[in-house]
Amino acid sequence: MYIIVAGGGKVGSNSTRSLLQMGHEVTLIEQRPDRFARLEEEFGPVVMRGDATEISVLERAGIARPPELLLAVTGDDEDNLVISQIAKEGYGVDKAIARVNDPRNQPHFDLLGVRQTVCATTSILGLVEHEVPEHGLVRLLQLQEEGLEVVEVQIESNSPVAGSRVGGLKLPEGSRLISVFRHGRTELVEPSTVMRPGDQVLAVVQNDAALDLRKALLGAPK
Amino acid sequence: MKAVVIGCGRVGSAVAKGLLADGWDVTAVDETEDALMRLGPTWPGGFVIGHGLDTSVLEQAGIEDTDAAVVATDGDNTNVVLGQVLQKRYGTRTVVVRVLDPARAKFYADRGLNTVCPTQTAISTLLETVQKSAPERAEAS
Numbered sequence: 385m386y387i388i389v390a391g392g393g394k395v396g397s398n399s400t401r402s403l404l405q406m407g408h409e410v411t412l413i414e415q416r417p418d419r420f421a422r423l424e425e426e427f428g429p430v431v432m433r434g435d436a437t438e439i440s441v442l443e444r445a446g447i448a449r450p451p452e453l454l455l456a457v458t459g460d461d462e463d464n465l466v467i468s469q470i471a472k473e474g475y476g477v478d479k480a481i482a483r484v485n486d487p488r489n490q491p492h493f494d495l496l497g498v499r500q501t502v503c504a505t506t507s508i509l510g511l512v513e514h515e516v517p518e519h520g521l522v523r524l525l526q527l528q529e530e531g532l533e534v535v536e537v538q539i540e541s542n543s544p545v546a547g548s549r550v551g552g553l554k555l556p557e558g559s560r561l562i563s564v565f566r567h568g569r570t571e572l573v574e575p576s577t578v579m580r581p582g583d584q585v586l587a588v589v590q591n592d593a594a595l596d597l598r599k600a601l602l603g604a605p606k
Numbered sequence: 607m608k609a610v611v612i613g614c615g616r617v618g619s620a621v622a623k624g625l626l627a628d629g630w631d632v633t634a635v636d637e638t639e640d641a642l643m644r645l646g647p648t649w650p651g652g653f654v655i656g657h658g659l660d661t662s663v664l665e666q667a668g669i670e671d672t673d674a675a676v677v678a679t680d681g682d683n684t685n686v687v688l689g690q691v692l693q694k695r696y697g698t699r700t701v702v703v704r705v706l707d708p709a710r711a712k713f714y715a716d717r718g719l720n721t722v723c724p725t726q727t728a729i730s731t732l733l734e735t736v737q738k739s740a741p742e743r744a745e746a747s
Contacts, residue, residue: 437682437683437710438707438709438710439710439713440709460683461659462659462681462683462684462686462687463683465683465687466683466686466687466710470710470713473717474713488660489659491661491695492687492691495690495691495694496687496690496691496694
């Protein structure tokens with residue numbers, strides 16, 4: 385497929401290399417002259433020099449074809465937002481993935497309809513939380529368009545559900561338990577599965593049911 | 607009537623002073639304290655230091671109950687993003703955004719943002735002035 389990558393920093397250049405190796409057609413846009421020169425040595429005519437927030441530059445990169453995918457991965461959040469908006473709203477690009485550099489800007493991306501975002505800080509914090517489940521609930525994956533969230537809950541010895549069969553539990557609306565990880569093995573949850581302290585329960589929840597699910601499985605937070 | 611002016615350079619500071627002279631209750635926002643100097647030694651309005659996309663800065667400037675906002679930082683992309691945030695998140699009634707790049711100004715104007723493009727104004731004025739000054743040549747050719 386045809387892919388435009390806006391921003392030739394570490395994220396953009398490594399993505400370009402991988403996408404080319406996968407056999408995709410890529411145009412990489414980079415503004416800074418010194419960075420552009422280095423990228424051109426490696427990628428040749430795949431790299432284009434210019435400001436990807438300028439409509440004429442995007443047009444030269446073939447935004448009107450349109451590409452099947454656009455990656456807005458510059459180091460500037462406003463630039464990534466504007467590139468994504470021009471691509472989606474102006475040229476009907478179906479998929480635009482934007483990099484969020486400062487997680488405090490995430491609400492702005494959500495508000496302006498740029499739904500597919502990647503934020504390194506948030507991902508790393510998610511992994512940290514996964515290792516240190518402080519509040520008993522870890523948000524593993526958010527599927528914004530679908531309004532779904534995949535979460536993990538660790539059952540404690542004082543959890544109200546410890547020792548109960550899943551089939552007999554009253555779980556909040558919009559939540560499903562998927563699997564239980566115990567003793568190094570994962571089992572899919574059946575109505576007959578019994579919750580044990582130490583179990584790591586994987587669940588899918590709709591919209592904002594995550595906290596209700598935590599309450600149902602772990603009781604009210606202390 | 608309350609107004610918030612975000613970006614207090616040559617344009618923003620002049621707009622802030624103009625609104626104040628007209629009797630508006632004005633709060634200016636800028637990333638640096640130096641901007642306060644452009645507002646004059648006895649600026650009686652509000653002044654908040656910080657980035658316009660930082661919602662705590664906006665709220666400190668009173669964005670939630672402002673009647674109008676002028677967005678004139680030195681970054682076009684910051685301005686169009688900020689303008690949309692003010693419209694969509696805070697429901698600010700009047701939002702005016704400065705955009706230097708004519709193409710981006712038009713793109714966002716077509717999508718309901720009130721953009722002002724000084725570059726386009728300069729282009730039009732320059733063209734008009736020259737065209738008016740040489741009517742004979744234009745007709746002769």
